[in-house]
Amino acid sequence: MATLKYSRQRESIKEYLSKTRSHPTADSVYLHVKEEFPNISLGTVYRNLNLLADIGEAVKIATPDGGDRFDGRTEPHYHVVCTSCGNVFDLELDPQYMEAVNQTANQYFDGTIDNHTSLFYGTCSECLKKNSSKDLK
């Protein structure tokens, strides 16, 4: 395989991903890193995001509407996607349940289940508020 070389752009992307909890889209990452590297291109951001996901230093989270989201948090954890606003949240699940579920899932997937990318859909509290106020009219 090709040898990985250092690049300031990739470093900046990694740093941003590791610090934010917002599970940004590729475009959000682009906008942020652009502040430090005004000439960076969206293509470079995509290439690095996919590269980081490939080597396990980031997680790509697919959402049903809008683009994919990325997460730089490396400890195993689940996610919840709000189907109303599209935002992604970390889910603090009792390790005991995560273990049990992963074990069951692995009966079918032979130990390959990636518990970073397990994912639920729901409606976040902010959207619940908005929706209930809409229901009133």
Added chain:
Amino acid sequence: MATLKYSRQRESIKEYLSKTRSHPTADSVYLHVKEEFPNISLGTVYRNLNLLADIGEAVKIATPDGGDRFDGRTEPHYHVVCTSCGNVFDLELDPQYMEAVNQTANQYFDGTIDNHTSLFYGTCSECLKKNSSKDLK
């Protein structure tokens, strides 16, 4: 809200979704329904797929690579996405675990968790075979 009118195209889409276990993409649905309705357009397929998802008669499953997948199975169940080939599989999870996990997730999402769309990533057995033979060379 607008009143729903019958259409043979939508009926055909629904029937296909309810019979297949392949979790097809919009394009696969299009190709299939095209056999019965040669003039059907991809736009119509998308419109109906989204409509069915909105009224809860189908589930839209986002995958990190390739297009979204659709499922017509209506009983609550989880899915596993193969990150190698992109295929989606049903996951028969002990209801007791599903219940426990949903309950925990719902502490954060206030009872809105949709247990049709909860989703894991892994590598399916077919891809495991292919990958291991690649590793040998």
Added chain:
DNA sequence: CTCAATGCAAAGTTTTTGCACGGTT
């Protein structure tokens, strides 16, 4: 008759890719 659904094509969004150049090793 009314309005939802369709087919078609154009446009929108998101992501990938080819290529020449610059940066890291």
Added chain:
DNA sequence: AACCGTGCAAAAACTTTGCATTGAG
């Protein structure tokens, strides 16, 4: 020097949408 990474722009992949027409109620 070798070759990976970048910026740019074009292209690809996927999905939505406007509009005239057809079809259900």
